[in-house]
Amino acid sequence: MKIRIAIAGYGNLGKGVECAIRQNPDMELYGIFTRRSPESLKPLTGASVYSIDEITKHKEQIDVLIICGGSATDLPKQTPAFAEHFNVIDSFDTHAKIPEHFENVDTVAKASGKIAMISVGWDPGMFSLNRLYAEAILPNGKDYTFWGKGVSQGHSDAIRRIEGVLDARQYTIPVETALEQVRTGENPELTTRQKHTRECFVVAEDGADKERIETEIKTMPNYFADYDTTVHFITAEEMQKDHSGLPHGGLVIRSGKTGLNLEHNHIIEYHLKLDSNPEFTASVLVAYARAAYRMNQEGMCGCKTVFDVAPAYLSVQSPEELRAHIL
Amino acid sequence: MKIRIAIAGYGNLGKGVECAIRQNPDMELYGIFTRRSPESLKPLTGASVYSIDEITKHKEQIDVLIICGGSATDLPKQTPAFAEHFNVIDSFDTHAKIPEHFENVDTVAKASGKIAMISVGWDPGMFSLNRLYAEAILPNGKDYTFWGKGVSQGHSDAIRRIEGVLDARQYTIPVETALEQVRTGENPELTTRQKHTRECFVVAEDGADKERIETEIKTMPNYFADYDTTVHFITAEEMQKDHSGLPHGGLVIRSGKTGLNLEHNHIIEYHLKLDSNPEFTASVLVAYARAAYRMNQEGMCGCKTVFDVAPAYLSVQSPEELRAHIL
Numbered sequence: 001m002k003i004r005i006a007i008a009g010y011g012n013l014g015k016g017v018e019c020a021i022r023q024n025p026d027m028e029l030y031g032i033f034t035r036r037s038p039e040s041l042k043p044l045t046g047a048s049v050y051s052i053d054e055i056t057k058h059k060e061q062i063d064v065l066i067i068c069g070g071s072a073t074d075l076p077k078q079t080p081a082f083a084e085h086f087n088v089i090d091s092f093d094t095h096a097k098i099p100e101h102f103e104n105v106d107t108v109a110k111a112s113g114k115i116a117m118i119s120v121g122w123d124p125g126m127f128s129l130n131r132l133y134a135e136a137i138l139p140n141g142k143d144y145t146f147w148g149k150g151v152s153q154g155h156s157d158a159i160r161r162i163e164g165v166l167d168a169r170q171y172t173i174p175v176e177t178a179l180e181q182v183r184t185g186e187n188p189e190l191t192t193r194q195k196h197t198r199e200c201f202v203v204a205e206d207g208a209d210k211e212r213i214e215t216e217i218k219t220m221p222n223y224f225a226d227y228d229t230t231v232h233f234i235t236a237e238e239m240q241k242d243h244s245g246l247p248h249g250g251l252v253i254r255s256g257k258t259g260l261n262l263e264h265n266h267i268i269e270y271h272l273k274l275d276s277n278p279e280f281t282a283s284v285l286v287a288y289a290r291a292a293y294r295m296n297q298e299g300m301c302g303c304k305t306v307f308d309v310a311p312a313y314l315s316v317q318s319p320e321e322l323r324a325h326i327l
Numbered sequence: 328m329k330i331r332i333a334i335a336g337y338g339n340l341g342k343g344v345e346c347a348i349r350q351n352p353d354m355e356l357y358g359i360f361t362r363r364s365p366e367s368l369k370p371l372t373g374a375s376v377y378s379i380d381e382i383t384k385h386k387e388q389i390d391v392l393i394i395c396g397g398s399a400t401d402l403p404k405q406t407p408a409f410a411e412h413f414n415v416i417d418s419f420d421t422h423a424k425i426p427e428h429f430e431n432v433d434t435v436a437k438a439s440g441k442i443a444m445i446s447v448g449w450d451p452g453m454f455s456l457n458r459l460y461a462e463a464i465l466p467n468g469k470d471y472t473f474w475g476k477g478v479s480q481g482h483s484d485a486i487r488r489i490e491g492v493l494d495a496r497q498y499t500i501p502v503e504t505a506l507e508q509v510r511t512g513e514n515p516e517l518t519t520r521q522k523h524t525r526e527c528f529v530v531a532e533d534g535a536d537k538e539r540i541e542t543e544i545k546t547m548p549n550y551f552a553d554y555d556t557t558v559h560f561i562t563a564e565e566m567q568k569d570h571s572g573l574p575h576g577g578l579v580i581r582s583g584k585t586g587l588n589l590e591h592n593h594i595i596e597y598h599l600k601l602d603s604n605p606e607f608t609a610s611v612l613v614a615y616a617r618a619a620y621r622m623n624q625e626g627m628c629g630c631k632t633v634f635d636v637a638p639a640y641l642s643v644q645s646p647e648e649l650r651a652h653i654l
Contacts, residue, residue, distance in 0.1 A: 019587050023466040044587050099651050119654055126460070126595075128654045129638055133453070135653070136614040136641035137607075139350045183600075258610055260346050260371050264602035266610075268453075271598065273510075275591035280464075283585055283593075287463040307639040307649050311456055314463035315634075322634055324426050326462070327446055327455045 002028040003293045004061060005286070006086075008052060008078065009068035010034050010041055012246070013091065016282025017066050018045055024286060026316050030062050059085050064289040066090075068282075075118075076101060083109040083116040083303075087292045089285050091121040098124065098305075106303035115296040117304045120288045121281040122272060123147070127252050129306050130270040134254035138266055141256020142187045146174035146195060150248025150277060158223045159200055162216050164208030167236065169243040171199045174251065185255045185265035198229040201243055203236050248277035287314045329355040330620045331388060332613070333413075335379060335405065336395035337361050337368055339573070340418065343609025344393050345372055351613060353643050357389055386412050391616040393417075395609075403428060410436040410443040410630075414619045416612050418448040425451065425632075433630035442623040444631045447615045448608040449599060450474070454579050456633050457597040461581035465593055468583020469514045473501035473522060477575025477604060485550045486527055489543050491535030494563065496570040498526045501578065512582045512592035525556045528570055530563050575604035614641045 005021055007014045010032050021029045022045065031048035034041050038049040050058065055065075065086040069075050075092045082088045083105055092101050098119055109116035119125065123145070131143055152172050159168035178195050181188045200217055204210055214231045217224055234242075249272040258264050274280045288306070291313035295304070312319055317326070332348055334341045337359050348356045349372065358375035361368050365376040377385065382392075392413040396402050402419045409415045410432055419428050425446055436443035446452065450472070458470055479499045486495035505522050508515045527544055531537055541558045545551055561569075576599040585591050601607045615633070618640035622631070639646055644653070 016585070019585060023585075095654070098654055099647070102650055124654045126464075129460075131653045132638050132642055132649060133456075136617075136638075136643070137453075137610045139643070258343070258346060258350075258603060258606040264606055266602060266607050267598070267600040269596075269598040269600075271594070271596040273594040273596075275593060276585060279585040279591055280593050283464045290463075305650060305654055307642075307646065307654065308637050310635050310637045311459050311463075312634040315459055316463070316466070319634065320426070322459060323429055323632060326458045327422070327425055327451045327632055327634065 002026055003290060004028055004030040004063045005289055006030045006055075006058070006062040006065045007032045007068055008055070008065055008082065009074070010036075010043070010049075011068060012278035013282055013285075014068035015044055016276070016279040017068060017285055018043060018047060019279065020283045020286040023283075024290070024316060026290070027286070030058070055082070056085050062086055063293050064089065066285050066289055076104070079116060079118060080104045080108045083114055084112050085114075087115045087296050089117045089120055089289055089292055091125075091281055091285060092119045093121060093124055095124065102303050102305070110302045113301045115292040115301055115304060117288050117292050117306075117309070119305055120285050122274075122284060123250070125281075125284055125306055126272070127250070127270070130252040130268075131254070132307060134252070134256075134268040134270075138254055138256025138258070138268065140258070140262060141254050141266075143252060143254040144182050144190070144195075145250065145252050146179060147250040148172035148174050148196065148248070150250070150274070151243075151246050153246075155198065155200075155223055158220060159202060159217055162213055164205050164213055165202055166205055167203040167239050169201045169239065171201075173197045173199060179251070179253075182253050182255060183267055183269070185267060187255055192226045193228060196227060198224055198227045200229065200231045201234050201239060202231060203239050204233055245275065246277045247275055248280075249273045290314060290316070329353055330617060331355055331357040331390045332616055333357045333382075333385070333389040333392045334359045334395055335382070335392055335409065336401070337363075337370070337376075338395060339605035340609055340612075341395035342371055343603070343606040344395060344612055345370060345374060346606065347610045347613040350610075351617070351643060353617070354613070358385070382409070383412050389413055390620050391416065393612050393616055403431070406443060406445060407431045407435045410441055411439050412441075414442045414623050416444045416447055416616055416619055418452070418608055418612060419446045420448060420451055422451065429630050429632070437629045440628045442619040442628055442631060444615050444619050444633075444636070446632055447612050449601075449611060450577070452608075452611055452633055453599070454577070454597070457579040457595075458581070459634060461579070461583075461595040461597075465581055465583025465585070465595065467585070467589060468581050468593075470579060470581040471509050471517070471522075472577065472579050473506060474577040475499035475501050475523065475575065477577070477601070478570075478573050480573075482525065482527075482550055485547060486529060486544055489540055491532045491540055492529055493532055494530040494566050496528045496566065498528075500524045500526060506578070506580075509580050509582060510594055510596070512594060514582055519553045520555060523554060525551055525554045527556065527558045528561050528566065529558060530566050531560055572602065573604045574602055575607075576600045617641060617643070
C-alpha cells in the first residue's frame, strides 16, 4: 500500500512535488487541490485536480497533504486549517515568525492527532539541520551561512516594482574571499557587505531613465543598500534566454576548536548547488512527507520541524538496510 | 543537575572525550575507567581514574558511559557487556560487522532498559547521516564518499610491519580531478585508483634496502596494490616535526536529478577538514551522549545509531531556542 500524497497549491513548488513523487516508489499522487477552477489547471503528469473547497471530502484517501502556498499570507492560515484533518507539511520560511507559526499549528495538530511539519526545505530545512549538528559537535566555534549563487525571488520582485522596469532577475552571490577566510578557521566577523554581492539583470521600458532605475535599486533600503550591487540592462530576449531558470544554493560552514588548549581546528561545510530551487525544496518536502506518515502511524502527533525527525524516517530503506548499506 | 559522563579506555579517543566534555556546560566528567593500573594513568585534566573491573560499583553515579576501545576486539565485547548496566556509546567502525554488533547490543540494551548507541563518529556517523539525507532527498542520483587528506592509522600500521621500517605515516588523498568530475553532475563510475592516492612517509633502519621496502608497500594487497602510491623516506626527526598530527576529513557528495524529464541537476556536498581525527570523533560522541541520556530519560531503550536520533536531542539548546535561533 503506497503513501497517498495530495498537493495544495499548484505553482512552481507544487509542480516540483508532483515530479518528485514519481521518484519515490512507495508513494503515489492522489491529486492536486487548487483555489483556481479545477478545469483550468493542466498538471504536468495528468494528475487529478480538485477544488480546495472540497478537500475534506477526500479525507480518507489522503495520507499526507503537502501545502505549497506562500509564507506571507497562505501558510499562516492554511497549515493550521488543514492540520485539523490531515497530516500536513509546509515550507514556511519567514524565519522570524516560525515560533508563532509553530504554536498555532501545534495546538491544532495535537487536538486532531495529526502530524504537522513546518518549515521544511533547505533554509529553513537542510541548512538549519547542518547548523544544529555542527554546533552540537563543535560548541566552541562559529557558523556562517552563505546563500547563492542563486535567484532571490523577493529581490527580483522588489526591482520589478520600480517605475520603468518591465522584468528583473536578481542573483545573490557569496563573496569568494569571505568564504576562503572562513575556511581558514580564523572565525572572522563579517558584515553584510562582506558576505554577499547582488547582481541584477533588468529589462527597462523603451525610453526609461536607466540611471534613475539603477540608483533606485542600489539605494533601496534592506534589499540593496547594504550590499555591493551591480545592475545590467538587458533585452527581454536575453532575459528569456539566459535567466529563465531558478538556480540557487549556498553553504553552511562551521569552524570550531577542540583539544586541551583549543589547539586543533575543524571545518564542517555543507554545500548545495541547485539547478532548480523549487524542485529541490519539493524533493525535501516529499522525503519529510514519508516521515510524517510513518511518525503518525506510530501514534505521534503535533507540530514538528526537521529537528524532531529521526533521519531513518526519511528513507525508503528499512532500518536494517540502512545499517547494512549506508551507515 | 549535569549529565555525568564516564570514559572507558584512555587512548587518543578517550583523551578527546575528556577535553570535549569541558566544552559542554550541561555535562561533567565523572571519571575514567581503565584496564591499566589506575595509578599509572595521568589524565590531561586531573579527572578521577578507576579500574574498569570495578565500574559496576559506580553504576548510580554514571548517566552515560562513552566506550573508547578499538573496533577489532574491544567493542564487540565491551559494548554489550556495559549496556547491561549503563547507557553507552561507542564508535564501532567495522562497517561490514555493524548489523551483527547491532543485534548483540540491542538484545542486552532492551533487557536492561538502557540506550546503547553504536557506530558514532564521522564515518560511520556524520558521513552516514549525509548519505542518508541526500539519498532520501534525491532518489534519482548517485553518491560518492572521498576520504582525506588524512592519516590512515591502519595503513600506517601495515607499513610499520614491513622488515626494516622503524616508523611510517600514510596519507589518503582524494583525487582532485575525480572530485571535480563528480561536482559536474556527470555521475561517473570511478575505480578505486581513480578516487584516492596514497602517500607514505617512512623512517627506515640504517642500511635497510629501501627499494625492497618501497616495492613491498606498493604491492601490498588490499592496502596499496589498487592505488597509485608514492613513498618518501625521511628521518625520524622529520617524522616527529612534520607528521605527528592526526589530521583527517573527506567529502560525501550526492549528485541527483529532478524535474519532469530529469532536466535539473543538484549537488549536495558535505565536507570535513579535521586537524585531529580522534578529537573530532570524540566531539561527536559527546553530543550523542547528551542524546542517549535524554532518550533514556524519556523511556526509550535498545540499540540506536545516528539514524535513530532526532537532531534536537543533540543540542544543549531547548526546542524553543532551536526554533527561534537556528531553524
